[in-house]
Amino acid sequence: MTLESNGAALDVRVPAKMSGPASTPPAIATPRVPRLLGTIAVPRDLAAMWSARDKLLDANALSGTAQFNSFIGILFAGKQFGDDVLPEIGPELLFVSARQEWPAEGPAPQPKIPAFALVLHLKNAKAFGPRLEVAFQTTMGVINADRGQKAKQPFSLRTEMVDGVDVTTARSIEEASGATLPMTANYTTSIAQVGDRFVLSSTRALCIDLVHAYQRGDLDAAAVGDRVAIRGPVAYEALHENEEALIANDMLEKGSSRLEATGSIRALMEIVRLFDSGEIVRVTDGGTTGLRARVTLRTGT
């Protein structure tokens, strides 16, 4: 462990027995988006993992994958998930989360859930991208049919052009009542394909921000290996805007008094407030594997 002037670094390694051919995991670059809360980069060969699912999953989960496989057949016009779909997806998997922005005076949902997105790398983007787009549209169609049967409000699908890229958004047409929006207002599920990247986002805003970042090359330097990164100030704001919901949840889950719950949530927020950023990287080299963690304190704390 190393203490630095503005933070600390921890490096923990254990010897690892490597099996199979040595291969270098791909480097993944993180897009710079406004209000970025954190990212998780996990290079994984999904097709290989699917092939080995009987070794990785228990019997219950395996029966679920069989159902999933047949549902995927509907979405991808008879294609097999393991043989036809997953091999089209490259190993660069990236999850991105960003705080949402709500108008200061207008209605907002409670709790305010941060937006999150999955960014996939497509090996044959030109051929496979449109298939993913149709799969998304079909999924929304199936969901709308189900909601219609249950007399629930459907989702409306709209496509718009952003930086020369089609962004398709499913938006609930549920009516808002009062000053608080329903929790579903946190979600405006969107997709976009930017070159060989396919973005599936919980919100239109994050999807558009990702489109901008990839189109303009507004990316941090690519890095190798599993990485989890979080930004302290944004995490603090996300906690702060949900303080009441967090206190209520603490009171329900711990049976605590309001005073106790407020104390523990504020203590958590104060700890988060100390940090500017944090990162954990899985490192594998020279016959060892381990974690390298680094936290940077906010200036002046």
Place this chain on the structure above:
Amino acid sequence: MIDGDAKKLLEPFEPSAEDPWDRAKAAHLLRRGGFGGTALEIDAALKAGPEGAVHALAEGDECDAYRDTLALGDVIVASNDLESLQAWWLLRCVRAGRPLREKIALFWHGHFATSLAKVERARLMLRQNRLFLERGLGPFEELLQAVSRDPAMLVWLDSNDNRRGKPNENYARELMELFSLGLGNYAEGDVKEAARAFTGWHVQGGEFFFDADKHDAGSKTVFGKSGAWDGGDVVAMCARRPECAAFLARKLFEFFVHPEPDPALVAALGESLRARGLRIGDWLASLLQSRAFYSRRARRAVIKSPVDFAVGLVRVSGATVDGKAMARAVASMGQSLFAPPTVKGWDGGRHWISAAALLARVNFAAAVSRSPKLDAFGDGSVDALLAAFVDGPIPAPVRDRLAAHVAPLHDPDTRMRTLIRTIASLPESHLC
């Protein structure tokens, strides 16, 4: 039973040297009119006397913990999460200083059974719950009028499908069958005509909305009376029929006193409720002070509902619990709050007891016994804990086996926790 005997049973219980106002009676009142009492609460009820103790159940001091929990409602419903909503209500019951208000809200929730499963918006369920809490002890006709315009109820019984020329009978039928009169006290024609009166009583944007275009303003004949009745007129007609008082009085009596009252007693109960203008709080206060309430027949006559069992255990033990875990436990015991199984609510009584439900009760008791914080019970003896958790004596051999079970445990804390979970698994602990 003859009428005179029935009326006598409704007279106030008068403590005497032979039949005094004692801890057992005070504890009985706190169990039925609330969710059970701690030793301190029993002491206070004993000091207040039968009348004062009943008054305190509805009008006593409310503590900050209850007020803070009650105030969470609007934050809780934003997530539209059933478990959070259930946990919120259960913790309110645990902390209530006026438990009769929560108890009557629970009664009305079973009576006007409405489920989030169909209503889907927790905000509407919250609004209905507040209605039961705030007006549950008021005049029944006012409550029934409010329920008839309650958005959750209107969604639950498909009121938006009730239109002029194409009436939907759901609400009119349940109004008569389940909410006010009971089967056999109305004719099929009354339902059909009443349904016309409720046409246009819709929900829009989560609020009651009278759609005049969809309302059938023509003449209807309900209970033999003709006129251009609207829903409010029909509700008033139902509430003012003598059958309504008898129907309600019986149901309330079975909830608070004992099941299957004699017909003469039901008639007397209905008469007394009617005489009080169907003011539920006034009438209930007299019922909870009546000879019937303290009679032998009323003791250990009710199988505790899952809410009664779980809330009572937490209240009396002073445990700190995870409200959501408690909600899951109560649901697995067979009572998923805000999600009753049908429009008839929960069957209750013997239906509360099944192998799975009993196992869930025992598991919950074990979880409570592991609470980081528990109250002390007198000298911590077997008898002290039995007095706290069980209504009345248990057979001597059972008591002796309990004592033998904990005899090897020398640590007072371990002994108390063991006793709590063991006593809670006794059959007597599921009766009140």
